[in-house]
Amino acid sequence: MGLKIYNTLKREKEDFIPQNPPYVGMYVCGPTVYGNSHLGHARSYTSFDVIYRYLKYCGYKVRYVQNITDVGHLVGDADEGEDKISRQAALEKQEPVEIAYKYELSYFEDMRKLNILPPDISCRATGHIIEIISHVQALIEKGYAYVTDKGNVYFEVKKFASYGKLSGRNLDDTKSGERIDIATDKKAPEDFALWKSADGGHLMKWPSPWGDGYPGWHIECSVMSRKYIGDTLDIHGGGMDNIFPHHECEIAQSEALTEKPFVRYFIHNNMLTVNGSKMGKSLGNFIVLKDLFKKMNPMVLRFYILQSHYRSVLDFSDESMTAAGVGFERLRNSIFALKDVKIAENDDLTAYPELDALKKEFLDAMNDDFNTPIAISVLYEILKHSNNELNKADRDTAKLEAVKRMIFTFTEDILGFNWNMADNTDSGEENNREDKLIEFLIEIRKQYRTEKNFAMSDKIRDTLKDIGITLKDAPQGTTYTIS
Ligand SMILES: [Zn+2]
Structure with missing residues (x-):
């Protein structure tokens, strides 16, 4: 059975046939970098990480492109209102570009803790203003977009006949009050912004044929995916909340220009809820990954996410996390027991049809629209064989080795667990303790410096440096980095 993918465009599972095999171009909408990453990000990017890993396992040469939205995403996803990054910059009294970079680094740090592979290309909207302007210009020339006397450029939705083909919405649905703030x-009302005038005092702005301004939120994905993959993407991914308006607008902008299909397979992960409710800052149930990782190993979160299919709603609660922790422990212990297995000479690793059958079951599950919960359940079946063998006095080392190779390929290469990172189940607390210890030493060193005892203050700094902790003094205080 070959790989089948649920394609949101067709609303059914289809055989996966890329445009130019073995090459696969995959574009996933990245984060808007105005705050620390939360559980929703963990869910979405873990799902696409497994898809990326599995495609590579299947032998495809994948180019995975992910954008960083660092301008133009307005509060409420609308065409009017504050830019999310500018608003955060005002709150933190920093430049928008400082905010964007800070939270971009923070995002990649959190993703690394989840053992999510970085995309092959990570691209920023602000780095592609020239390409955005020329795309918008071409849409105006083709008659799909218009410039207003305020210096805004809008896509004229009624000119693009297949608008709505992804979301299933028609123009009447769109008109019936989706937007509260309709630009005058x-x-x-259904027209959407390609370029916005910076008249309202927008901090990030660039000169354009229509005056100083900045791109609308949707256009960056059409432009950057085309630049790095081409007119037609094999896979385009994102959260279900991206289907409308974001992906619908992307299709219109891209297909109006190229007159070719924008995407072959649209993949959307379902939402994450907390105790049955939508997660939101205003609802008081917003879970930031940095806080969560202080309490739990990120590998357990990864396990928890993959225990549910990416198209199901995933509900997060303390009880379900505890249950996931127990399941993860079982898996980890069985896998750790295999670490020291040594193969004997003349061992034949291919003589186990029962293991071949389980391998097929695992791959069938992955081929069925990346069904990770079923795949994980097969892992336990595979490990029963090694656990049985390990309990015997006379162990079959060839069978243990066969299990070991299979299980490490499945869990590490495909599902993306990193068993070294999972070694310490409470590494979150450990890190916290280490942080506190370093902060304590910084405090003592400060005291020595006040007393002008530089011999001791330097000794603290140098000793920490020797063990890979570098202190950096600045007027606001001392910070540190761990290498
Ligand atoms: Zn996008």
Whole structure:
């Protein structure tokens, strides 16, 4: 059985046939970098990480492109209102570019803890303003977009006949109050911004043929995916909340220009809820990954996420996390027991049809639209064989080795667990303790410096440096990095 993928465009599972095999171009909408990553990010990017890993396992040469939205994403996803990054910059009294970079680094740090592979290309909207302007210009020339006297450019939705083909919405649905703030210079409420004038005092702005301004949120994905993959993407991914308006607008912008299909397979992960409710800052149930990782090993979160299919709603609660922790422990212990297995000479690793059958079961599950919960259940079946063998006095080392190779390929290469990172189940607390210890030493060193005892203050700094902790003094205080 070959790989089948649920394609949101067709609303059914289809055989996966890339445009130019073995090459696969995959674009996933990345984060808007105005705050620390939360559970929703963990869910979405872990799901696409497994898809990326599995495609590579299947022998495809994948180019995985992910954008960083660092301008133009307005509060409420609308065409009017504050830019999320500018708003955060005002709150933190920093430049928007400082905010964007800070939270971009923070995002990649959290993703690394989840053992999510970085994309092959990570691209920023602000680095592609020239390409964005020329795409918008071409849409104006083709008659799909119009410039208003305020210096805004809008896509004229009624000119693009297949608008709505992804979300299933028609223009009447769109008109019936999706947007509360309708810009007064639009020809029709469903039209969306390609370029916004910076007249309202927007901090990040660039010169354009229509005056100083900045790109609308949707256009960056059409432009960057085309630049790095081409006119047609094999896979385009994102959260279900991206289907409308974001991906619908991307299709319109791209297909209006190229007159080719924008995407072959649209993949969308379902939402994450907390105790049955939507997660939101205003609802008081917002879970930031940095806080969560102080309490639990990120590998357990990864396990928890993959225990549910990416198209199901995933509900997060203390009870379900505890249950996931127990399941993860079982898996970890069985796998750790295999670490020291040594193969004997003349061992034949291919003589186990029962293991071949389980391998097929695992791969069938992955081929069935990346069904990780079923795949994980097969892991336990595989490990029963090694656990049985390990309990015997006379162990079959060839069978143990066969299990070991299979299980490490499945769990590490495909499902993306890193068993070294999982070694310490409470590494979150450990890190916390280490942080506190370093902060304590910084405090003591400060005291020595006040007393002008530089011999001791330097000794603390040098000793920490020797063990890979570098202190950096600045007027605001001392910070540190761990290498
Ligand atoms: Zn996007």
